Amino acid sequence: MSAIQDLVSNAVLSNSPLKILKNFLDKQHQLHSAGVKQDYRFIGYVLDLGYDTAKIITSDPYKIAVGGIPRGSFLILAIDERDEQGNPIQTGLPPHFTLLRVKSVSSTPLSNQVQHTYFELHKKSMPELDIWTQAELQWGALECDVIGMFYPKPSDKNSVEFSGDVNNVVSAHKYKVFSPDNDLLDLILNGLVNKENQQELGVFRPTECQVGLLNNNYPELKISIEDFKGRRTAMFGKTRLGKSNVVKVLADAIIRTSTTTQNVGQLIFDINGEYANDNPQDGNKSLASAHTNNCIVYALNPRNPSFKELKLNFAEQPESALPIIKSFLERDNQTSNYIKSFGNIELPSILEIKSEADKGKKIRNIRKIQMFWAILKSAGFNLDESKLISLNLSSGQINKFNPGLKIDLRNEVYGGTPPASPSNLNDLIKEFSLLATFIQNNKSSDLLRGSSEPLFDQDAIALLNFLNPASGSGTQILTSYRHYHSPSAGDFITEIIQLLNDGKTVILDLGNASEDVRKYFSDMLSKAVFASQEDKFVSNTLSDHFIQLYFEEAHNLFPNNNKENTTVYHRFAKEGAKFHIGMVYSTQSPSTISQELLVQTENFFVGHLASTHEANALSKLQHTFNGLEDDIKKSRTPGYMRILTNSHRFVIPVQVKKFTV
Structure with missing residues (x-):
């Protein structure tokens, strides 16, 4: 009858990953029956078992046989009941095992007696222990965390499933504890990993200390x-x-x-x-x-x-470039008032200017961008004039690099008949530099007022004062930042x-x-x-x-x-x-x-x-x-x-x- 049950069991598990468990338990039973220690993975028995923790008892020979049981290592808890002939007893449950992780060394019911024996041993300087005492002292207990349970997936018996809890805790004496072999370890480590596009990350390493573990060929x-x-x-x-x-x-x-x-x-x-x-x-x-x-x-x-x-294109991305320049100036501890005023300016983007519906505001913003361009050019930044012209920042009288200043203001700025409107950046630098000097010397001039507000707001004044300050190095402090810029x-x-x-x-x-x-x-x-x-x-x-x-x-x-x-x-x-x-x-x-x-x-x-x-x-x-x-x-x-x-x-x-x- 057992042969028939075994045949049915093997047929059910033929394609299941958990067939590894059955093969493992059968092999361990055979090794135990034959008294063979090599490849014997038995660790011990369960002393106390709950849903979250388990206490197991083990002995030195078992621990030595598996190369040690470091904290954090994985153990498996499995039901392995067999009849007198060594055949597994059919429990009606699907093959499954509970995964444990070693947490710490624990006390046993005999811990006090063991400590008393050690005390007497060292006090009396006994040269050696008798074999019966040695056998008693090599037993100990480990506290483990219950990680979860591996079992066949209900909807697909050929797949394995894992639950973070356990729903089947029977009497402790029905369980045996094993250190998994490489096949079972591979199932534990990789059995749940998505099968698509798998890649190897490294080797399982249960502990940092490698004493006794160097020869283990971990998966x-x-x-x-x-x-x-x-x-x-x-x-x-x-x-x-x-x-x-x-x-x-x-x-x-x-x-x-x-x-x-x-x-x-x-x-x-x-x-x-x-x-x-x-x-x-x-x-x-x-x-x-x-x-x-x-x-x-x-x-x-x-x-x-x-x-x-x-690189940044400082000229075409003024709204982003100016905060970067400010951070550089603060990093370099440039604290003059005119420098800080320049750094606090907020320039609009080229796109914002082009979409501006208010004609007067649009012209004033174009002038600010032109002032910024003049500053960059004066600091030695490489600017592509033809590309800047192609941006078509124009409205009314403003075209190319003409800031659109009124003729009477230009007359005063130049102190006589002014030249033609700027057509390149060098001309623009000259015109804005002269304008800065004029404003510094004639702050209350009626020529600086528009119909309802000043022609140049505080941001425009800050730009002009940075281009041509009353004192200080002005634009030259920007020269070390040129390598962050590229006209392309x-x-x-x-x-x-x-x-x-x-x-x-x-x-x-x-x-x-x-x-x-x-x-x-x-x-x-x-x-x-x-x-x-x-x-x-x-x-x-x-x-x-x-x-x-x-x-x-x-x-x-x-x-x-x-x-x-x-x-x-x-x-x-x-x-x-x-x-x-x-x-x-x-x-x-x-x-x-x-x-x-x-x-x-x-x-x-x-x-x-x-x-x-x-x-x-x-x-x-x-x-x-x-x-x-x-x-x-x-x-x-x-x-x-x-x-x-x-x-x-x-x-x-x-x-x-x-x-x-």
Whole structure:
């Protein structure tokens, strides 16, 4: 009868992943019956079992046979009842096992007696123990967390399912505890991972300490790229311990799995230049070197002739350029009143001026832009005059570079018959410089008043005083900022959006740039990406296309104390999935990140955290890290991470592979 039952059982499990469990238990029984210790994975028995915790008793020979049982390692709890012939007793339940994670050493009912024995042993300096006492002392207990249960998926017996709770806790004596072999470990680690676009991340590493574990051939841990597309991913840990390497491995995996489909574009804000440039000193290759056909690098200071120039066109983007200039002036401690007044000006965009319906306001705004152009030209910025003329900033009498000053005002400014209206930037500099001097000397002149208000408001006066100050170096203090400008810049946003739509990986090399410049480019391109994806969503053209964004020093973009929830970055956190925008953000400290973002993050890669506060901040908002705080604080091996992805239901320790070309 048992042979028939065994045949039926094997038929039911023929295609089920849980056939591994039956084979494992059968093998362990055979090894036990034959007295063979090699490959014997038995750990011990259950002393106490609940829905959340389990206490197991074990002995030194069992622990030594499996290479040790470090804290945080996985054990399995399985019913293994057999008849006198060693055949499994049919319980009517499908094959299943409960996953345990070792939490700590626990006391046993005999702990006091054991301590008394040790005390007497050392007090009397006994040279050795008798074999019976040795056998008694080698027993101990372990406290474990009950992680959940693996069982056949009810709707598909050939698939495995996992629940975070257990619904079948029978008497403790019916269970046996085992350290899983590699086949079972592979099921535990990878059995729940989305089968589509799988990539190897690294090797399962249960503990930082490798004593007794070096010869264990642990299985590779797999991740699915589908878990990262359109989702939020956090990288936490102290610097130099592997966050950037994980980013490279992840970005590399996305490139490899989407090369043919071209359905994932990636934008990496590279604040240290490590993804765009090789680092021979550390033996590190860059992502750009690994994928020369799929990676396009834009750099503020290109270190490679193949890199594209990432510059601002100060003349055509005055509304963005002036705040950047202000940040430079503040950084360089330029505190003169006329300089601060210049930095506080808010210039309109070219588009705003062209759409202005009020003719008088439009003319005044055009003059301000022309004043700004004169300042740039005077500071030695390379401006394309023909291109500026083609912008067609004209209304009424203003054309080319003519600021449209009244003839009687020009007569006074020039002190006689004035020359023809400015037709180039040098003429414009001369006219505005003379105008600045006239205004400084004739502030109450009726020629400076219009029909109802002054011809030049405070912003215009500040521009003129900066161009030609009564004292001070004026525009010359801007000369050191010229390398951020290019007259041919301005179309890189359109280029980058198109590259992302084509499934390319774009790296913005922002190495050596100031925080303000980095933030400017991050803001500008993030808004452009969001707007592009939102337009696709509205027009129902998103299809299966995704864009992944990578941010470092994320606490600057998602600060925990920021009450402003309308920035583009918060929109990424809230609405990114809807618009097929994924986000990978890195920082050293979880506590510095917006709690709202943390709550909505699906994937975590956690290295060493230095303080209890940081570890607790993580586990407080992501409950699956509860109980792992001490391990996270103690381990400091580069690349040793604890990960949780959208597929995984529990945290897994892994040694992430080193990125190589």
